[in-house]
Amino acid sequence: MNDIIKKIKSDKFLSNSFIFFTGGFLVSVGGYFFHFLMVRMLSVESYGEIQSLLAVSVIFGIPMAALSTVLVKYTAAFKAKGENNKLHSLFSLFTNRILLAISIFSVFFFVFSGFIADFLKLKTTWPVIILGLTFIPTFLSLVNRAIIQGLEKFTSISIIGLAEVIVRILLAFILVKIGFAVNGAIGAIALAGLASYFFTFLPLKFLFGRDKKKEPIETKEIIKYFPPVFFALLFLTLFYNIDIVLVKHFLPAYEAGQYGALALIGHIIFFITGPIVAVMFPMASAAHANNANPSKIFKKTIVLAGLVGSAILLVYFLLPGLIIKILVGDKFLALSNLLGWFGLAMFVYSLVMIFSQYFLSIHKTKVFYFLGLGVLLQTISITIWHQNLGQIVWAMNAAMLFTLVLLLVYYWRVKKLENYA
Numbered sequence: 001m002n003d004i005i006k007k008i009k010s011d012k013f014l015s016n017s018f019i020f021f022t023g024g025f026l027v028s029v030g031g032y033f034f035h036f037l038m039v040r041m042l043s044v045e046s047y048g049e050i051q052s053l054l055a056v057s058v059i060f061g062i063p064m065a066a067l068s069t070v071l072v073k074y075t076a077a078f079k080a081k082g083e084n085n086k087l088h089s090l091f092s093l094f095t096n097r098i099l100l101a102i103s104i105f106s107v108f109f110f111v112f113s114g115f116i117a118d119f120l121k122l123k124t125t126w127p128v129i130i131l132g133l134t135f136i137p138t139f140l141s142l143v144n145r146a147i148i149q150g151l152e153k154f155t156s157i158s159i160i161g162l163a164e165v166i167v168r169i170l171l172a173f174i175l176v177k178i179g180f181a182v183n184g185a186i187g188a189i190a191l192a193g194l195a196s197y198f199f200t201f202l203p204l205k206f207l208f209g210r211d212k213k214k215e216p217i218e219t220k221e222i223i224k225y226f227p228p229v230f231f232a233l234l235f236l237t238l239f240y241n242i243d244i245v246l247v248k249h250f251l252p253a254y255e256a257g258q259y260g261a262l263a264l265i266g267h268i269i270f271f272i273t274g275p276i277v278a279v280m281f282p283m284a285s286a287a288h289a290n291n292a293n294p295s296k297i298f299k300k301t302i303v304l305a306g307l308v309g310s311a312i313l314l315v316y317f318l319l320p321g322l323i324i325k326i327l328v329g330d331k332f333l334a335l336s337n338l339l340g341w342f343g344l345a346m347f348v349y350s351l352v353m354i355f356s357q358y359f360l361s362i363h364k365t366k367v368f369y370f371l372g373l374g375v376l377l378q379t380i381s382i383t384i385w386h387q388n389l390g391q392i393v394w395a396m397n398a399a400m401l402f403t404l405v406l407l408l409v410y411y412w413r414v415k416k417l418e419n420y421a
Contacts, residue, residue, distance in 0.1 A: 024274060024278070027162050031271070036264075040329060042181060044261075053127055053128070064102075065142070065237065066234070069360065070222060072149050073281070075090065087147065091144075098139060098140060102136050106135050109135065127186050137197040148204065164195065172184065231371075232365070239375055240267075243263075243382060244263055246382045261332045262332075265327055268312060280298065310347070316340045321333055341393050
């Protein structure tokens with residue numbers, strides 16, 4: 001055991017992964033506790049509404065997620081080259097631009113809130129309007145978090161995430177308990193996002209000292225890097241959320257609620273392996289910026305995420321009924337025969353995410369073409385075959401496996417072209 005601990009401490013990737021994995025695990029537990037609380041406090045139909053609204057939120061947040069990825073990469077590069085004065089310029093430039101862009105976007109989102117509510121078959125537009133209020137603090141927070149992650153301050157990110165999820169759980173319990181139902185759950189997310197935004201300034205205090213000098217940054221390369229990252233994250237996000245939106249649109253409210261619960265459990269694989277990917281990206285970006293060997297970090301990520309994901313998947317196949325009963329309750333036991341197969345789709349998705357993030361970290365941006373083909377297959381398949389939840393789960397698996405094969409072929413092509421790959 002002592003030898004294992006020493007090995008983890010001596011390996012920067014493993015030590016960072018351990019820190020962020022532990023923090024990410026606690027945050028994921030908190031996030032899932034929020035969902036488990038809601039699925040028990042609300043009706044199946046109401047919980048389906050929450051899942052579909054959150055999926056819409058993630059989809060509309062794709063541009064900010066793409067920008068966040070860009071900021072992580074360039075923060076890591078500035079740090080690796082010792083260009084610390086550029087960090088404040090990076091923060092100021094993008095915070096100001098994002099504030100303006102998100103303010104305009106929020107107005108349009110409110111204008112089209114009725115259309116969104118109709119598409120999701122909601123009885124009222126209020127949940128959509130409340131959801132719109134989450135965008136400004138949440139998206140501004142992403143700028144701060146990206147810089148913190150790029151600086152490899154993984155302990156700070158973990159603490160901030162944990163604080164946010166605790167605030168969300170407490171507020172959601174209170175607001176739903178007193179009768180606000182779906183509005184209360186979404187409102188809790190908005191308020192917790194606002195609190196989180198203020199928390200993110202604590203690890204960045206060093207940027208605002210009087211002795212800090214601003215240093216101009218070249219934005220052309222950053223702007224050029226943004227479009228392929230945007231499309232890559234667009235397709236990755238659609239991969240993960242479009243099924244929930246389509247299910248809510250095509251199937252009755254009760255079945256959509258059931259699928260929401262199935263997704264809630266199945267997504268555990270991705271949420272637990274996600275922190276490992278978040279550690280890989282800035283470290284691989286920094287290695288690439290210094291002409292080092294990022295493939296070593298990538299291989300460690302694949303092995304570690306593969307072991308963790310496989311263990312969870314095995315439990316899903318062996319004990320589906322017990323898992324469902326413990327996590328979401330007896331009313332969802334009919335999903336037992338689907339849990340393992342949905343978990344397989346999420347396991348493959350985790351591998352797709354790792355390959356995609358690795359390619360982006362080493363500036364191999366053509367990866368978005370393969371992701372786009374996978375999403376197209378997924379969307380067409382679900383649109384054609386949605387008579388029952390089983391068909392949707394099989395469509396998910398087919399699309400994920402198809403995309404993973406494409407990425408494996410691309411990886412071997414990149415390996416031949418790059419000496420370090």
